[in-house]
Amino acid sequence: MLHAKYRWSQLPCDEASASRLASQLNISPLLASLLVTRGMDRLEEAEQFLKGSLADQHDPLLLSGMKEAVPRIRQAVENGERILIYGDYDADGVSSTTLMIHLMRRLGATYDYYIPHRTKEGYGLHIPVLEHFHKKGFTLIVTVDTGISAVDQVAYARSVGMDVIVTDHHEPPAILPEAYTLINPKLPYCSYPFKGLAGVGVAYKLAQALLGEDTPEAWTELAALGTIADLMPLTGENRVIVKSGLASMAHSAFPGMTALLGTSGWSSGEVTSTSVAFGLAPRINASGRMSHANRAVALLTAESMEEAEVIAEELDVLNKERQMLVEDMVQEALQQLESQEEAEGLPDVIVVAGEGWNAGVVGIVASKLLERYYRPTIVLGIHPETGECKGSARSIPGFDIYEALTDCADLLDHFGGHPSAAGMSLGRERLEEFGRRLNAFAAGRLQPEHFVPVLQTDLACSLKDVTLQAIEQLQHLAPFGMANTCPRLLLRDLKLLECKQMGKDGKHLKLVLGQNGKTVEAVAFGKGELASLLTEEARVDIVAEAGINEWNGSRKPQLMIQDLAVSHLQVFDYRGSRNPGLLLDELRGKLGKLPACGSGTSAVVLNDGSAFFQTLDLKETPVWVYDKNVGVRPGNDLAQAVGFNAAVTLFVLELPESPMGWTGMVSGFTALERIYLLHSPRAPQERIEPPSRDHFKLVYSLIHRGAGQGLREEELIAALATRTGWSRRMVEMALGVFEELGFIIRAAGMVRIHPSPSKQALETSSRYRELGLLAEIEQMLQYGRVPEITEWMLTHIQGAS
Missing domain, CATH: 3.40.50 (Rossmann fold)
Structure with missing residues (x-):
């Protein structure tokens, strides 16, 4: 048996709706079923999802506050006012800032931009920065991916005559800043049809409101980068924006985008959401985490490939440094948690802090700890001199970490974020109370089932359904990401035909699986250690994503295993x-x-x-x-x-x-x-064989000839072993059968034939039956193949139960 890492939960599928949709759209049953499980069981919805384009976007003026923002920005451009773009240091903030820079350039505005230093200043607007730009004559501030919680900072700006247009997508707090206007689809009074825009998505809608049809399609590249990096849902409007952006990246209008793709391993062909999530986003984020996000903005606004390639290499180096730093911090955090677990058990909400920990990577460390322990996790870096703690939180489904932080707001200097991720700062002296309050808040909300990770599977199918044509059609569901994951297929009762470790230190697992005559190769990244827990021809259940392996002109289906289990002994x-x-x-x-x-x-x-x-x-x-x-x-x-x-x-x-x-x-x-x-293994002289009537008749006749007057038992055993080819142990057990049946008499080391034996069938002897069963057991356990032994064992267990 092999336990799955996750609890598998399968989405329901209306097979009649799927069959109808497959016929209407002329698509594979597999694709039709996946559309239905994702809530698109009507033809119009499915067609919109599969064939939607930028033409299907919502009117940007439907965003609350947009009608006020557009004329104010136009007025500032016409009057030559100085406009400050105030952004954030993560990939969404960098993308938003970059897009707004390109917008200001297109409008011919007088502008500058500012992104705070992640570790020295932290998230959000800062009054000293606003003071600085006020003195330089800036009269309009446009925030991107930040500002919705900046009540005091916006109040200061107003007091000195600066207008603030807030564009953001974070959860609005109870008290909103009194800005010139607020643009955020999550505002309770905003009726915009799609609530899932990233910060860069809101900035892109502002650009559309100002430029209309003249909005460059290439700007969807920036919107796609920030949307994917910020883990926004790839449904609705985000889907068409990201789809357009990924297509544009393959021949990007931005030298920086092309250069960064090159450093992350891409050379040509399709750019996927995976390329962005695991290639571009970490390198953009490394700029803000390890240095300053301005370098990432410089990359995405670079006008020559030479300049872009230099900066892209810088970011690649920073990302490698970030990876090493994260690993060191994770190990330190694990030591803290192991000590805590031994002393008092693991808390419902994990809070770990370390002096000198880089606040730029605490979010990544929190994600890694959450993956290991599967409970809400907060990791904070403590400034060794000031004692200020800056941290990031990552949460699990069912526990709103933003709500939890709100409950502790009196302990925090600043906080903001989403239900699943957030940031905060507080003094070292309040750290212990912070952890206690968080766990008190969680006590009434987290139940044991919350701590069991769930893997949502889209569809149960068999190996015969995983064809090249079906997999190619699945690509129509792309781009994949949050709320539109790559389809996870549940396949049960596959026979394990081959299993081997691959990659450095055998870190990964490669399997060949079969079912009803069809075979397919499967890869499980990071699961190489499971090789020792899989036996020959085991029956395996898997959750996997389907892909195509292309090598030397050959194309064949391949499964990427997300989780696997063996349910039998x-x-x-x-x-x-x-x-x-x-x-x-x-x-x-x-x-x-x-x-x-x-x-x-x-x-x-x-x-x-x-x-x-x-x-x-x-x-x-x-x-x-x-x-x-x-x-x-x-x-x-x-x-x-x-x-x-x-x-x-x-x-x-x-x-x-x-x-x-x-x-x-x-x-x-x-x-x-x-x-x-x-x-x-038993020695040859101890081997026993399944008994048969003919063999026993032969042995009895041999005994009858020589033991009428009695023979020494040792001599008889040796003689019978020679004549029959049986082992000594087998002969001894046969004599025990004859003795039980009353055919022979054994006494004082002698064996003689019973003068008047009763007629009894061999099968009436319990020793005969035991011999048969023992022979079967030893034959199987000594010479059987593992699949045969397993099947035999399961049969016996089922019989015993």
Whole structure:
């Protein structure tokens, strides 16, 4: 058995609607089903989703505050006013700032821009900055991706005669700034049809309101970059904007975009949302995290490829430095949490802080800790001199971290964000109380089920459905991202045909899976350690994304595994190991580090009086011994204490001497998930064979000829072994059968024929039946292939239950 990392939840699908849609649109049943599971069961909705274009965008003037912003900006341009673009340091903020710079250039405005330093200043508007630009004669401020919480800062600007147009997309607080106008689709009074715009999306709508049809389509590249990087939903209006932007990036109008694509490994062809999310966005963000976001703005506003390539290389280096810094901080955070877990257990909401931690990467560290522990996580960097703590939060579904921070607002100097991610700052002296208050808030909201990660699957299908044509049609659902993920297919009962590790240090897993005659290759990134938990021909359930592997002109389906499980008992073959004790220690150590093994304990099974009791250190291991009457019984105090049902992993160090030991063990260990066969093969002189009437008749006739007056048992056994080719052990067990039936008499080391035996069938002998069962057990456990043993074991377990 192999435990899935996630709890799989399948979206419901109306098969009748899917069938109708497939016919109406002439698409594969797989694609039609996926459209239906995503809520598009009507022809018009599905066509809009598949074929939507920029022409389907909403009127920007529907955004509340837009009708006031447009004339004010035009007035400022006409009058030569100085306009300040005030942005943010993340990829969305950089994209927004860049787009607004290009807009101001197009309008012929007098402008400048400002992005605060992430670690020195922190998020949002700052009054000293506004004072500086007021003295320089700036009269209009346009914020992008920030400002909706800047009540005091906007009040200051108004007091000195500066108008502020706030464009933002973050959650509006209860008290709003009294700006010249506020543009944010999430404002409660805003009736804009689509609420999921990124900060750059709002800036793009402002550009559309000012330029109308003259808005360059290439600007959708900037909108796509910020929208994907900020994890905004790729549905509705975002979908058509991002789709256009990705198509434009392949022949970008921005030298900086092309240069950055080059440093992230792209050379030509289609640019995907994955290319942006894992290639462009981290490098743009590295600028603000490790240096200053101005360098990223300089890249995206560069007018020559030479300049762009130089800056792109800078950002690539910064990103590599960021990766190393993050890894160091993660390790420090893990040490804190491990100590805390040992002392008082893991809290519902994790709060960790470190002096000197780079505030620019605390959000990434929080994401990595959340992935490991799956609970809301806040990571803060403490300034060693001032004691100021700046941090980022990442949350899980069902827990609104912005709401939680609002409840602690009296402890915070500043905070803002979304239900799933946020930022904050506070003094070191309030840190302990902050953690306590957060967990008190969570106590009434987080239940045990919240801490089990859920993987939403789109559709259950079989391997025959995963064809090249179907996968090509799935690309019509792209671009993929938040709220429009790459389809996750649930495939059950696949036979594992091949399994091997690949990549550096065997970090990844490559499988060949089969079902009903069809095979497909599958890759599981980051799951290489599971190779040791998968047995030959195991029946595997997977959640996977379907793609196409192109190599040397060949194209074939490929599955990218997101999660996998084996729901049946697995048997692992280590028979004949030269040092079973060492191997036992190695296997137990490895299993203890793999979450996919689940909870429960491991146990060892031996024969009573085994030499392993003297040669192995088994004090910390539950040991069970075979027992002819009860199957197995405790062989040490630990086994007695934990009982049968605690054992999920069983190490078989020896085979039983009787069939009842094995069958009783099988029925006793009801919770077993995996069995490791570590026993040595029987010596040839101990081998037994399945008994047959003909063989036994032959043996009896041989005994009858020579034992009428009695023979020494040792001599008889040796003679019978020679004549029959049976092992000594087999001959001894056959004599036991004849003795039970009353055919022979054994006494004082002698064997003689019973003078008047009763007529009895061989099958009436319990020893004969036991011999047959023991022969079957030993034959299978010594010479069977793992798939055969597994199937045989499952049959016996089902029979026992």
